[in-house]
Amino acid sequence: MDNVSQASAARRPDSPQVITSLVMGLVGGALLTGFAAWFLKAESEYVVGFLLLLAVVGAVAASRLGALDRIGVAFGAYEKSLYAIVIAGVLVLAWIFRQDHFTLLMITTVMVYMLAGLGLNVQFGYLGLINLSGASFIGVGAYTSAVLTMHSAIPPLLILLIGGVLSALVGCLLILPVLRTRGHYAAVVTIAFAILFESFLKVNDILGGPQGLPVGAMSLFGWSFNNPITFGGFQASFYMNYLLLTLAVLALAFALVRRVERSWIGLSMDAVRLDETAAACYGIGIRRWKVLGFTLGNFLIGVAGAIYGMMLGFIAPANFGFSDSLILVSIVLLGGIGNPWGLALASAIVVILPEKLQMIQEYRFLLFASLVVLVLLFRPDGLLPRGMRNYLPGRKVAP
Amino acid sequence: MSESDTLLSCTDVTRYFGGLLALDHLDLDVHRGEVLGLLGPNGSGKTTFFNVLTGIYAFSEGRAVLAGRDVTRDTAQAVYKAGVARTFQRSRLCLSLSLFDNIMVGNHNRLSLGMTFNLLRRRAFARELEANFAAARDLVEVFSPALADRMNEPVANFPMLDRRRIEICRALISRPKLLLLDEPSAGMTHEETHQLMDDILAVRAHTPELAIVIIEHETSVIERITDRCAVLNFGKKICEGSYAEVIENEEVREAYLGAA
Ligand SMILES: Nc1ncnc2c1ncn2[C@@H]1O[C@H](COP(=O)(O)OP(=O)(O)O)[C@@H](O)[C@H]1O
Numbered sequence: 088m089d090n091v092s093q094a095s096a097a098r099r100p101d102s103p104q105v106i107t108s109l110v111m112g113l114v115g116g117a118l119l120t121g122f123a124a125w126f127l128k129a130e131s132e133y134v135v136g137f138l139l140l141l142a143v144v145g146a147v148a149a150s151r152l153g154a155l156d157r158i159g160v161a162f163g164a165y166e167k168s169l170y171a172i173v174i175a176g177v178l179v180l181a182w183i184f185r186q187d188h189f190t191l192l193m194i195t196t197v198m199v200y201m202l203a204g205l206g207l208n209v210q211f212g213y214l215g216l217i218n219l220s221g222a223s224f225i226g227v228g229a230y231t232s233a234v235l236t237m238h239s240a241i242p243p244l245l246i247l248l249i250g251g252v253l254s255a256l257v258g259c260l261l262i263l264p265v266l267r268t269r270g271h272y273a274a275v276v277t278i279a280f281a282i283l284f285e286s287f288l289k290v291n292d293i294l295g296g297p298q299g300l301p302v303g304a305m306s307l308f309g310w311s312f313n314n315p316i317t318f319g320g321f322q323a324s325f326y327m328n329y330l331l332l333t334l335a336v337l338a339l340a341f342a343l344v345r346r347v348e349r350s351w352i353g354l355s356m357d358a359v360r361l362d363e364t365a366a367a368c369y370g371i372g373i374r375r376w377k378v379l380g381f382t383l384g385n386f387l388i389g390v391a392g393a394i395y396g397m398m399l400g401f402i403a404p405a406n407f408g409f410s411d412s413l414i415l416v417s418i419v420l421l422g423g424i425g426n427p428w429g430l431a432l433a434s435a436i437v438v439i440l441p442e443k444l445q446m447i448q449e450y451r452f453l454l455f456a457s458l459v460v461l462v463l464l465f466r467p468d469g470l471l472p473r474g475m476r477n478y479l480p481g482r483k484v485a486p
Numbered sequence: 487m488s489e490s491d492t493l494l495s496c497t498d499v500t501r502y503f504g505g506l507l508a509l510d511h512l513d514l515d516v517h518r519g520e521v522l523g524l525l526g527p528n529g530s531g532k533t534t535f536f537n538v539l540t541g542i543y544a545f546s547e548g549r550a551v552l553a554g555r556d557v558t559r560d561t562a563q564a565v566y567k568a569g570v571a572r573t574f575q576r577s578r579l580c581l582s583l584s585l586f587d588n589i590m591v592g593n594h595n596r597l598s599l600g601m602t603f604n605l606l607r608r609r610a611f612a613r614e615l616e617a618n619f620a621a622a623r624d625l626v627e628v629f630s631p632a633l634a635d636r637m638n639e640p641v642a643n644f645p646m647l648d649r650r651r652i653e654i655c656r657a658l659i660s661r662p663k664l665l666l667l668d669e670p671s672a673g674m675t676h677e678e679t680h681q682l683m684d685d686i687l688a689v690r691a692h693t694p695e696l697a698i699v700i701i702e703h704e705t706s707v708i709e710r711i712t713d714r715c716a717v718l719n720f721g722k723k724i725c726e727g728s729y730a731e732v733i734e735n736e737e738v739r740e741a742y743l744g745a746a
Pocket residue numbers: 503506508526527528529530531532533534535
């Protein structure tokens with residue numbers, strides 16, 4: 088044990104270096120929040136273009152100066168403060184845009200995509216299972232919330248869970264082919280499912296056919312989320328309700344996925360992804376972990392879909408097509424396969440950019456496709472690559 | 487050798503790949519605590535023997551009994567659980583994972599894998615983690631003290647010699663009864679090979695019960711570390727005995743010359 092503590096003394100959490108990095112992180116968080124606010128406010132495409140340029144230059148400069156690495160190390164030791172800074176940043180943004188329906192909707196949509204991205208991250212990032220029907224599982228969650236909010240008295244918070252569970256159960260339909268086939272064949276199975284699912288929704292009159300279905304609002308303790316928030320002089324759009332709820336659910340899901348990664352479960356999943364044969368020779372049950380990861384992933388995607396449906400108030404099959412699944416996968420690829428923080432960055436890019444640059448709306452697939460190709464070529468591990476597993480961040484003993 | 491000294495007993499082991507007879511009615515015993523050299527020209531079926539025994543490929547015919555238990559139809563996972571660990575001819579580490587993670591992959595059966603344990607009971611998890619870290623470190627230290635200070639580095643950072651060491655540690659961490667080494671010296675210099683063999687002899691001194699089957703081409707290595715050798719040619723065992731006996735054997739000489 089003595090050697091262990093010696094080895095880790097060099098990166099003791101309370102060394103002055105770490106403290107300055109922490110301050111840098113705080114300043115960085117503030118800058119980032121300010122930047123995000125400016126970006127979300129920007130209306131002219133020139134301003135948006137300028138801000139994008141600024142972001143690229145800033146990111147390259149920060150990484151050249153080693154600031155990113157240092158901040159990363161500091162937060163490895165003080166991870167809780169990182170979470171606090173990020174949550175505070177989102178709340179500040181929510182405050183700034185409290186009466187702006189559209190921007191609140193956009194921020195919440197980013198978080199919904201990130202939540203679904205967490206699910207895909209377990210499947211693809213940890214287990215290597217390519218799921219090209221992510222939007223279908225969002226659809227299962229969303230349609231569950233539509234049917235149950237309109238035709239049952241189940242408390243909506245419970246409906247979120249049911250949406251996730253149903254999505255996981257529907258995923259079981261796919262689990263056999265996904266287990267039996269390897270690599271690309273499994274991907275093809277999920278494509279087929281995505282297409283079947285959309286057609287099923289379109290021809291199914293009980294589920295509204297191509298026109299879709301209305302979804303009831305979320306409500307908590309008798310408070311309907313369709314009400315704007317007012318108390319005292321404070322007034323906020325009803326989307327603020329959804330923003331806060333989604334933030335809370337996302338924080339829980341993030342913590343869950345992190346713990347999965349930082350445990351023997353995450354290790355086993357990595358071993359399955361990297362070398363099935365070797366994993367089997369070391370006693371690792373391939374099926375067991377694949378079933379667990381695929382199901383957990385679909386559960387998270389389904390919960391995201393249930394929230395999304397309630398927030399939109401109306402859903403249609405066109406929301407859950409194959410192209411939307413591709414967008415979800417591009418989030419995982421862009422962000423950094425296996426790194427949940429990368430999902431935050433990538434979801435923001437994928438959701439906000441097309442809204443801000445109306446001219447690229449029509450070319451959005453082209454844009455994301457080229458972005459993904461560029462990233463895969465020049466930064467194959469994504470914008471924010473996954474680091475080494477840190478089982479117990481903040482502990483002084485080495486692992 | 488008495489019956490109770492036999493750890494692994496293989497009879498009639500046969501494996502076809504389509505029309506190709508890769509293992510031809512092979513009989514082979516491995517005794518407790520011995521180092522058995524498995525020799526033979528390229529393509530003679532040595533790796534296939536490991537693959538069949540460890541459940542990667544099914545037996546076409548024949549059977550294998552390990553410590554009194556029939557493992558013929560066992561899955562790879564079950565064979566590992568019964569006490570057989572191996573390395574691969576082409577090193578198969580998880581390059582993007584840390585040294586520690588790679589060794590823990592080999593310890594799978596002795597880790598607590600429950601959901602609540604891993605996700606909720608984080609204190610208990612931390613204790614198990616620390617105990618395992620100490621054990622992995624101690625094991626790595628037998629091979630190389632320098633490596634033991636780099637447990638959190640990705641395996642991709644290490645040269646081939648260290649990767650072979652790590653692979654052997656991964657196989658040993660679960661305290662197997664039988665260790666199968668498939669050309670551990672492939673891709674290494676003469677000097678490195680001998681360093682690795684010193685390590686293997688050190689392991690052997692630590693765990694006298696452990697039996698090792700090693701596939702190896704370099705004669706000086708075979709002579710130094712094996713107690714007994716078996717030679718394959720075209721999937722058939724053509725000779726078995728001490729190293730000195732084996733190299734004197736006419737059929738063995740022919741097999742090697744014929745292949746060269
Ligand atoms: N998966 C496989 N499919 C078909 N043929 C194989 C396979 N694995 C090995 N073989 C064949 O079996 C024979 C023995 O191969 P192998 O066991 O790798 O030899 P060695 O390890 O002694 O060099 C070779 O002819 C090889 O081509």
